[in-house]
Amino acid sequence: MKTHVIMTLKQIIGNNVLTFIVCFSIISCNTVKKNRKFNYFNGSEFYNYPLNVSGSFFGDVKYYGINELSKGSSVLDFYKFCNKDLLVYGKTTEIPFYELFLFLKKKKFKLSKKKLDVTTKMLVNDTISNLVLYEKTDGIQSFYVLIKSIGKHKSNSSILQDAKSIINSMEFNIVKKNALSYMDIFNSYKNEDNHLFIMNKFDNAPIDKDEKNEWTKFQLLTTVLSFDTEYYRYKELIKKFENKRRSYFNDLLSSQKANLLESNQIEDSIVHKIAEISKNHKVLMLNEMHWKPEHRVLAYRLLKPLREKGYKYLAIEALEKGQDSLINSRKFPIKTSGYYTREPFFNNLxxxxCSLGFEIIGYDDFDSTNREEVQAENLKYIIDKDSSAKIFVYAGIDHILEKADNVSNKRMAELFKEKTGLDPLTIDQVEIVSDVSKELLFFESKEFAGVEKVNCNVDYFLINNIKPSFSEFFDVTKFTINDPILKEIEGQEVLVSFYETKKYVKYNSRSIPIISRIKKVVDFKITLEIPKGNFFLTIKDKDNNELLLKDINVN
Known part of the structure; x- marks a missing residue:
């Protein structure tokens, strides 16, 4: 049944001098509400494939779950009236500050097969409430862009310009757009703290499930979920990825020779053995797989004995350019320090x-044409500046290989060796995985010489079966969250994050949670192990709605 909806601005934003009648002619339909979970952003580009629409926003817009509207939106009444048609809600993080709403109204049935002209017009320019409303329609469906300034402004010039740019970019057909990729999703949400929300975006993405796409999804999703090694999805992904390789090395290590090597090792002494070997080197290079926090736990354990052996620089590949000096000043990383360093175990490393007196050095340049060359040069610079320097280099995967198959494939370690004449001690904890019972096993690489599927161009291999635990760093205790909001989400998964109160007050959205967990609400409560202290607790759902924000004290 055809419905005619008439609203005035008095209904939308209260009693204002200007009254403008907006008349929507639609057939009621929940298509938009049902499909807004498929909103995706590639930088400033917006897509919704099921709805077949796209457009462009500005880079400083932060997007929120629809439930966030109930927490202070100045046009809440308008939203309540048009809930089923609201597609996107966001706020700018830079001047001009405003709330942004994108509505889409679709007719259920096309009344004409004739191609209709697309028209765009401004419906409202309210200079008292600093609100503008634009419409773009093809007669079958209509976009509405509503922008409401946050705070009072002398004119609407800025929001008029932005609203016009956004409405003009909106398209009713995205066939001509490039296909969405998992890398687009990762890049769009890499600054988002809610890993549950990002996982949901990956899982619902309208992307073909071919081998290449699935491999990309695995790498990115595993990295995203590595902040919570207890989460079942993370464990499943790692198990699937390593299954064949673990089986191969399990068979290899079951040989008599390997068993003798294993039996001669005292697990607790391996860290000290590495430190002893390192004292005859100026540079120790240890690698990591970026989605395996246990590698960071080993690096953490090495810090104190290495410091005692004279190492005073910790060179980290994962830092953004220029962030090392800031970390050395404040003594801990924040969100802008780097992507991988946000993971809690890396954060604690x-x-x-810093507490042991290491100077943190960022030595990578992600934008360079030859990363390996630049990394080697930046490490050489430390030696040139400080001839007594001893450097602990914490690198990614293959950067520590000391020999390449050809000149064009030389890695950082080999280039560093050529440029400085120094032979780094290289330890690989990525290459070999196994289900051996011991937490750590340490081998000279020559023990695997000639073994298929093993790159022996390092000094040592280390099998790392550490189970990451926050008890490694903190005095932890069981803590139960009981709050009335949990009754409304019984049985649902939520993201629970704890921020150190002092740091959160100072750095807010740039803070790194000391611990985050994806937990299911059971019996209206959530129980987990956390450190003792004063924290700011946040709970978010898979749609990125903030369900709970509160200060807590854990004794």
């Missing part, structure tokens, strides 16, 4: 290094 850096904090421990």
């Amino acid at each position: 850096i904090k421990e290094a």
Whole structure:
């Protein structure tokens, strides 16, 4: 049944001098509400494939779950009236500050097969409430862009310009657009703290499930979920990825020779053995797989004995350019320090290094044409500046290989060796995985010489079966969250994050949670192990709605 909806601005934003009648002619339909979970952003580009629409926003817009509207939106009444048609809600993080709403109204049935002209017009320019409303329609469906300034402004010039740019970019057909990729999703949400929300975006993405796409999804999703090694999805992904390789090395290590090597090792002494070997080197290079926090736990354990052996620089590949000096000043990383360093175990690695007196060095340049060359040059610079320097280099995967198959494939370690004449001690904890019972096993690489599927161009291999635990760093205790909001989400998964109160007050959205967990609400409560202290607790759902924000004290 055809419905005619008439609203005035008095209904939308209260009693204002200007009254403008907006008349929507639609057939009621929940298509938009049902499909807004498929909103995706590639930088400033917006897509919704099921709805077949796209457009462009500005880079400083932060997007929120629809439930966030109930927490202070100045046009809440308008939203309540048009809930089923609201597609996007966001706020700018830079001047001009405003709330942004994108509505889409679709007719259920096309009344004409004739191609209709697309028209765009401004419906409202309210200079008292600083609100503008634009419409773009093809007669079958209509976009509405509503922008409401946050705070009072002398004119609407800025929001008029932005609203016009956004409405003009909106398209009713995205066939001509490039296909969405998992890398687009990762890049769009890499600054988002809610890993549950990002996982949901990956899982619902309208992307073909071919081998290449699935491999990309695995790498990115595993990295996203590595902040919570207890989460079942993370464990499943790692198990699937390593299954064949673990089986191969399990068979290899079951040989008599390997068993003798294993039996001759005292697990607790391996860290000290590495430190002893390192004292005859100026540079120790240890690698990591970026989605395996246990590698960071080992690096953490090495810090104190290495410091005692004279190592005073911790060179980290994962830092953004220029962030090392800021970390050395504040003694801990924040969100802008780097992507991988936000993971709690990496965060604690850096904090421990600072407390022990290491100087943190960022040596990578992600934008360079030859990363390996630049990394080697930046490490050489430390030696040139400080001839007594001893450097602990914490690198990614293959950067520590000391020999390449050809000149064009030389890695950082080999180039560093050529440029400085120094032979780094290289330890690989990525290459070999196994289900051996011991937490750590340490081998000279020559023990695997000639073994298929093993790159022996390092000094040592280390099998790392550490189970990451926050008890490694903190005095932890069981803590139960009981709040009335949990009754409304019984049985649902939520993201629970704890921020150190002092740091959160100072750095807010740039803070790194000391611990985050994806937990299911059971019996209206959530129980987990956390450190003792004063924290700011946040709970978010898979749609990125903030369900709970509160200060807590854990004794």
